[in-house]
Amino acid sequence: xxxxxxxxxVPETTDVKINPETNTLVREGVASIVNPxxxxxxxxxxxxxxxxxxxxxxxxxGPPQAEQALKETVELGADEIHHVCDRAFAGSDTWATxxxxxxxxxxxxxPEPIDLVICGKQAIDGxxxxxxxxxxxxLDWPFIGYIRKVCEFKDGRLRVERASDFGHDVLETPLPxxxxxxxxxxxxxxxxxxxxxxxxxIKAPMLTAAALxxxxxxxxxxxxxxxxxxxxxxxxxxxxAEFLSxxxxxxxxxxxxRLKEAMIL
Numbered sequence: 381x382x383x384x385x386x387x388x389x390v391p392e393t394t395d396v397k398i399n400p401e402t403n404t405l406v407r408e409g410v411a412s413i414v415n416p417x418x419x420x421x422x423x424x425x426x427x428x429x430x431x432x433x434x435x436x437x438x439x440x441x442g443p444p445q446a447e448q449a450l451k452e453t454v455e456l457g458a459d460e461i462h463h464v465c466d467r468a469f470a471g472s473d474t475w476a477t478x479x480x481x482x483x484x485x486x487x488x489x490x491p492e493p494i495d496l497v498i499c500g501k502q503a504i505d506g507x508x509x510x511x512x513x514x515x516x517x518x519l520d521w522p523f524i525g526y527i528r529k530v531c532e533f534k535d536g537r538l539r540v541e542r543a544s545d546f547g548h549d550v551l552e553t554p555l556p557x558x559x560x561x562x563x564x565x566x567x568x569x570x571x572x573x574x575x576x577x578x579x580x581x582i583k584a585p586m587l588t589a590a591a592l593x594x595x596x597x598x599x600x601x602x603x604x605x606x607x608x609x610x611x612x613x614x615x616x617x618x619x620x621a622e623f624l625s626x627x628x629x630x631x632x633x634x635x636x637x638r639l640k641e642a643m644i645l
Contacts, residue, residue, distance in 0.1 A: 381434035381533065381555075383425040384485055384494045385458070386515065387418040389442050389449040390505040414449045417500030419568040421561050424530060425498050426457050426569070432533055435459040437494070439484055441469060441477060447584050454579040455571035462488055463584040464592075471601035474506070478514025480599060483592045485519065496538065497558040501526060509560070516558035524551055528564040 392411040425436045438453040440446050441464035450461035464484045472480065485494055497519075499512035509525070516523035528548060529541040536555055541548045543562060589599055596602060622638075624631045639645040 381428060381432045381495050382437070382489075382492050383428055383434060383496045383498060384437040384439060384488065385418070385421050385425045385453070386481060386497065386499045386511070387422065387438055387440050387449055387453065388415045388503045388505075389413070389440060389446040390415045390503055412445065412449070414452055415500055415503045415505075417502060417504070417561075417563065419500070420563050420565050421498040421500045422453050422456060422458065423568040424561050424565045425496075427566065428496070428530065428533065429459075434495070435492070437462060437488060439464060439481065439488070441465070441472075441481060441484075450584050451579040451582065452571070454582055455575040456569055457572070457575055461582065461584040462587055464587045466588040466590075466599075468589040468594075468596050468599045471604065472599065473604035473606045474508050474510040474514055475605055476599060476603040478511050479518055479603065480592070480594065481511070482515050482518035483594055484587050485515070487587065487592055493556070495555045497521070497556075499558070499560045501560045501562055512558060512560040519556075519558065522553045522557040523559070524553055524557070525560045527559050527561045530565070 389412045392413045422436075422438065428434075429436050436458045437460045438450055438458045439462045440449055442449075444465060446465070447461075447463050450458075450463060454461060462484065464480060469476075469480055485497060488494065497515060499515070501512075502509035503511070513523050513525060524540060524542055526543045527540045528543045531539040531541060531550070533539075537552055538555060538557060538559075539550065539552045540559065542551055543564070589596065624634045626634065636645070
């Protein structure tokens with residue numbers, strides 16, 4: 381089974397800076413980490429490979445510094461890494477990101493077709509949960525989201541448990557497919573010494589727009605149908621507190637009077 385995991389490098393700090401011209405995140409010079417939800421996707425991919433054989437590919441789309449995120453997955457046991465990196469991709473919304481990643485997945489799968497794409501449920505910076513299903517749409521593959529457990533892979537089909545408001549659903553899909561996973565899927569493993577040594581030497585091949593055969597008009601800000609027109613902090617809410625004194629009965633009477641005055645009662 382050839383599995384590909386999509387990861388994203390996200391800002392580690394809550395002090396996020398916004399480019400005033402493009403209204404996009406400024407990532408250069410900001411401390412970054414691998415999106416925590418994506419680490420659960422990596423763990424699930426490694427478990428499936430260990431059980432059924434095959435390879436685990438990891439891909440990310442981002443600036444040059446995002447290669448470090450890929451190396452962290454090599455420390456955990458990923459087989460191959462791929463870096464989608466080009467100035468033409470800057471400012472991509474979820475639509476343009478899904479389009480670009482789908483093109484990269486097709487490219488990676490040319491020698492050995494990808495059977496399964498796994499993503500974390502969402503990124504902690506955008507919180508949209510749209511890229512995973514977007515990739516599935518552009519690949520024209522089946523999609524199942526919010527998976528809490530992978531039950532079985534047999535005869536080219538994957539059986540999973542999908543979390544729901546009332547418990548879970550058991551679903552089955554043919555491969556190739558795209559899935560997004562929850563943290564209940566399993567705690568990410570720790571890096572190994574062998575993995576750390578390999579990560580120091582490995583270099584992620586760069587997948588540029590030209591390498592993927594993509595046109596600038598379909599990429600980055602130019603290829604993004606959604607636009608952030610304005611970014612602002614919500615106004616601070618004024619609050620007022622009043623402490624009531626007296627016996628419990630007196631406080632209850634005072635509270636009753638206040639509620640009547642406010643026409644709540």
